Amino acid sequence: MASLNVGNLGEYLREQRRAAQLSLRQLADATGVSNPYLSQIERGLRKPSADVLQQVAKALRISAETLYVRAGILDEREREELETRAVILADPSINERQKNVLLQIYDSFRRENGFPPGPDADGDMSADAGADTGADGDAGSRNGDDAGTGTTKDHDPHS
DSSP states (O other): OHHHHHHHHHHHHHHHHHHTTOOHHHHHHHHTOOHHHHHHHHTTSOOOOHHHHHHHHHHHTSOHHHHHHHHTSSOHHHHHHHHHHHHHHHOTTSOHHHHHHHHHHHHHHHHHTTOOOOTTTTTHHHHHHTSOOOTTSOTTTTSSSSTTTTOOGGGOTTO
């Protein structure tokens, strides 16, 4: 069955390369991957590494995660979650603390719906937000915003 995924990957890469109006030789030059190897990938004879797929995705200006799914390296749900996280982290209209809080809320909803939290959910994001990530999922909501407003934990209805 893996050869079917590789074949689908090859067909998809060929379509994307043609849509970008690139020859195999041009794609090889852009990626640093040999022309014969790219040809074998397109024909479904080789399964490329994640690094090669990343180079190809960059040259074709497409999502590396999409290629990972087609190659069987990444599950579709994982790809969607990674893309959601990437969009949040790339948004220039919100600051780093807000991005981290939003990701913590996203992870809280995922856990509530029976999915595992995403990468770094309990890792360095909470350190960046300067907040303790609790089970309630509202970490960071009192970090700085309510400082000096007289809000204390004694008034917390969940205590």
